[in-house]
Amino acid sequence: MGGAASQLPKEMVSEYQMIFFFLSGFFLRAHKRFSELQDRDSLSSRVPMEKILTMPELKSNPFRRRICHVFSTSEPNDGSLTFEDFLDLLSAFSDSATLEIKSHYAFRIFDFDDDGTLDAGDLEKLVNCLTGDTDETRLNPEEMRQLIKNILEESDIDKDGTVNLSEFQHVISRSPDFVSSFKIVL
Amino acid sequence: MMMMELRETCSDGPDRGYHGYQQSLRSRRGPSRMSRDGPPHLDLASSEDEDPPSRTPQKLAMPMGIKKAVRQLQHMQVPVSSKRTRHSRALKHFYAEAKETLAILIPWRKAIHKIGGHFGGGVQSYFVFLRFLVVLNFLSFLLIAGFVLIPSVVLSSPNNTPSIPNGTNITGKELCMKYDHSPEVLPVFYTFFLDLLSGTGFMEYTYLFYGYYSNTVAESKGVSYNVPLAYLLTASFYFLFCLVCIILRMGNVVRVLVTTGSGGERGYSARVFTDWDYGLQGDRATGLKQNTIRYRLQVDLEEDRIRLRAASLSPGQTVGLYALRALLNLVVIALIIAAFFGIAEATSFSQREAVKWTGVVGLLLEFLPSIVITASNFVVPFLCDQIARLEKLSPSTTVIVALLRAVFLRLVSLGVLLFTLWSQITCSGKADDTDCKICRYNSAQYQCWESRVGQEMYKLTLFDFLTTMVLLVLVEFPRRLLVDHCSCKLTRWVGRQEFLVPPNVLALVYGQTVVWTGALFCPLLPLINTIKFFIIFHCKKATLFQNCRPAIKSFRSTSSNFFFCLVLLFGWILSTVVLIYSMAEIHPSFGCGPFRFSPTMWSVIQASIDNLTKTTQDFFNIIGSLAFCVPLFLLSCVVLSYVAALASVYGKSVAILREQIKQDGRDKQFLVKQIKDLTRILGVPKHEEDQYDPGASWGDHHASASPPQYLPNVHSFPSASHY
Numbered sequence: 001m002g003g004a005a006s007q008l009p010k011e012m013v014s015e016y017q018m019i020f021f022f023l024s025g026f027f028l029r030a031h032k033r034f035s036e037l038q039d040r041d042s043l044s045s046r047v048p049m050e051k052i053l054t055m056p057e058l059k060s061n062p063f064r065r066r067i068c069h070v071f072s073t074s075e076p077n078d079g080s081l082t083f084e085d086f087l088d089l090l091s092a093f094s095d096s097a098t099l100e101i102k103s104h105y106a107f108r109i110f111d112f113d114d115d116g117t118l119d120a121g122d123l124e125k126l127v128n129c130l131t132g133d134t135d136e137t138r139l140n141p142e143e144m145r146q147l148i149k150n151i152l153e154e155s156d157i158d159k160d161g162t163v164n165l166s167e168f169q170h171v172i173s174r175s176p177d178f179v180s181s182f183k184i185v186l
Numbered sequence: 187m188m189m190m191e192l193r194e195t196c197s198d199g200p201d202r203g204y205h206g207y208q209q210s211l212r213s214r215r216g217p218s219r220m221s222r223d224g225p226p227h228l229d230l231a232s233s234e235d236e237d238p239p240s241r242t243p244q245k246l247a248m249p250m251g252i253k254k255a256v257r258q259l260q261h262m263q264v265p266v267s268s269k270r271t272r273h274s275r276a277l278k279h280f281y282a283e284a285k286e287t288l289a290i291l292i293p294w295r296k297a298i299h300k301i302g303g304h305f306g307g308g309v310q311s312y313f314v315f316l317r318f319l320v321v322l323n324f325l326s327f328l329l330i331a332g333f334v335l336i337p338s339v340v341l342s343s344p345n346n347t348p349s350i351p352n353g354t355n356i357t358g359k360e361l362c363m364k365y366d367h368s369p370e371v372l373p374v375f376y377t378f379f380l381d382l383l384s385g386t387g388f389m390e391y392t393y394l395f396y397g398y399y400s401n402t403v404a405e406s407k408g409v410s411y412n413v414p415l416a417y418l419l420t421a422s423f424y425f426l427f428c429l430v431c432i433i434l435r436m437g438n439v440v441r442v443l444v445t446t447g448s449g450g451e452r453g454y455s456a457r458v459f460t461d462w463d464y465g466l467q468g469d470r471a472t473g474l475k476q477n478t479i480r481y482r483l484q485v486d487l488e489e490d491r492i493r494l495r496a497a498s499l500s501p502g503q504t505v506g507l508y509a510l511r512a513l514l515n516l517v518v519i520a521l522i523i524a525a526f527f528g529i530a531e532a533t534s535f536s537q538r539e540a541v542k543w544t545g546v547v548g549l550l551l552e553f554l555p556s557i558v559i560t561a562s563n564f565v566v567p568f569l570c571d572q573i574a575r576l577e578k579l580s581p582s583t584t585v586i587v588a589l590l591r592a593v594f595l596r597l598v599s600l601g602v603l604l605f606t607l608w609s610q611i612t613c614s615g616k617a618d619d620t621d622c623k624i625c626r627y628n629s630a631q632y633q634c635w636e637s638r639v640g641q642e643m644y645k646l647t648l649f650d651f652l653t654t655m656v657l658l659v660l661v662e663f664p665r666r667l668l669v670d671h672c673s674c675k676l677t678r679w680v681g682r683q684e685f686l687v688p689p690n691v692l693a694l695v696y697g698q699t700v701v702w703t704g705a706l707f708c709p710l711l712p713l714i715n716t717i718k719f720f721i722i723f724h725c726k727k728a729t730l731f732q733n734c735r736p737a738i739k740s741f742r743s744t745s746s747n748f749f750f751c752l753v754l755l756f757g758w759i760l761s762t763v764v765l766i767y768s769m770a771e772i773h774p775s776f777g778c779g780p781f782r783f784s785p786t787m788w789s790v791i792q793a794s795i796d797n798l799t800k801t802t803q804d805f806f807n808i809i810g811s812l813a814f815c816v817p818l819f820l821l822s823c824v825v826l827s828y829v830a831a832l833a834s835v836y837g838k839s840v841a842i843l844r845e846q847i848k849q850d851g852r853d854k855q856f857l858v859k860q861i862k863d864l865t866r867i868l869g870v871p872k873h874e875e876d877q878y879d880p881g882a883s884w885g886d887h888h889a890s891a892s893p894p895q896y897l898p899n900v901h902s903f904p905s906a907s908h909y
Contacts, residue, residue: 057467059467061464062462063462129462130476132477137477139483146487146490147454147458147483171456174456177460181462
């Protein structure tokens, strides 16, 4: 941090940005919630998935486990989150994340088997999450088959039987509401 | 503590293989060496506000790790916002909050939301429609009370002697002026109850009916209030107000319909990928949303199945189906005509005989038209439903067709009732008939015909309400008890009640039309209707949750909202015709009411215009004259055709854009196929082929937040051509 200069150098601007960010409501709220979830006695900086899932914003979300898995950076992916992972999560679901970032993450959340594409099994699990995963609320097999066939017909452009990231983003780009519904606010 | 975490994360290992993708968003560069010099001087616990306190950066010592964190945060695109975005976000927040607070004023919001979640959009639209009618009736009542009822009550003179305006010739009309409304000489103990139900007796000469209002220009404390004029103008304004409300609501619905396309246009993939709202909290909200999504998907899948089945019929089968449909339509028309004859007979019989009988028999005869109308309104739609099953239409079309048929039945049966009444009051329009010669209406039977018409409408409203309540109590609750406790085959076949929306909506439209028709003759009818609909709302909600099972197949609610408003408009048109005819053509009663000695109700307006100044009279004369009306009409025709042209242009451009979207999809498929063919032809080795296979995993993308590569790296082609 050099002497007083009439124009702030780029580094100082970025440091100002950092100061503003650290003092912003967003960061402080995130920090407060994360420290509430952390165990006081454990020295690890990771919060296990079960504690994360007790948050009211995630507790009833049918995609909660997938969200934890996607943002977790633990080695054997057990869904535990560090504070940085947590910030990643919140920023992807925030107002200021772009459509592209949100659609990236949405694709990974919907990819239940983590193979990089949405195949029929992924789509079936996705629809079950949307309608409720109990016996009374699932669609019957006939309807599920018809629905998956329709989805693949509409969005699978290269006809390989799966929806890849680009095709997914193509569908998302035509829905104006996606950005406002893919939002979690603390 | 936060600093410790930052240190740890910065010292974490680099690339995690599969999670290498994350580098594009976090720009992690690898292990960084932490400088563990002195604790940072940044005091985070001091303030929570967005604007930092005035600290010069020179005083802060920034360890290396924090600088790294800065770069990471910059790439995370976290909300470090500029002033403009903060302002726009604050504005958006404000609007959302304002809408939230205003929405609290809307009654029954939570109840309707709960109904929508448990039973689907169709049932929810019924309750939304009912709420709209309750509010409409309440506002109408306030209008009428403010301009007619309260001034009449406040300014009425104790002796209600009718003031005869100068210049009217009433010689020979003493017979017409006789109006005997006092209750019966020997009241039996249940007379009170009977009178309450049929509006006769003690109830006839009250503020409830037209006959009570005086025709005086009430003057008190220097304030002059022309009661007849107020009565007429309030009635006209009430109709206009209802029309405006209906059209506004239709406009809203049509706007929603046009912008969202019609449901299925959005495509299943868009709905499945984008429908979930991640901001929902709590099991109940989540459950409601899941129910809604499931209903919509099931309805649309069902419609698709039916469409496929219809499209797969052979020509012979199609012709047979259409012939069957034509035949069934004829049967329906025959049924409806039969119902009309029944109603006309019942009405004339009741009007003739009811005065001759007293007691319960008299009451039954009084209610005979209502009974016949209600019976036909049950039987004919039921038969129509069975017939519709043979027609094999798609669910939403079936609903619309059933609705239109039942609307036709209900509204025209009401029209038949009114026509029969009219023919009896005015001796079928023959002015020379013995009964109608003196007073120009049938004064022998109808000393105060407006009150009688008002009473008929009042009876219809009450009977409709009683029927609904009786059905709820005596049919729906016992049915559920029976189904729950007795498990014989019959009950299992019948099953629990399903809440059918079209018949219920029609009942509402019918009730509202009756109220509109009767409002001129029974000014308190909107108040009675408000109370009636309010009670019906709560009772229907109770029966829905207690007795009905969720609809297995519910119909699409967006277009049905439009149809509800449309049939309501039909009802409005019917009652407007009645209103205009009564105001302009039929001679008001001599014995009662505010228009006692005018030749028609409308002439009051003419008389009051004559009382205005000369310039105002000239103004009105000019507006009413042909020289003004014809150019106005032509101008409105021009404006109408312009708007229609605009609408058709927009419709065409929407269709073109939709075609373009479909074309884009086909173009992309073509391009992808071309690329695959070219790569095969050029014999590009396998690993390069993977690089621009759109289906590859993202592990291959390099670490930068560039837009995803939909089309492969085109510049790799020249290298391929060197092979």
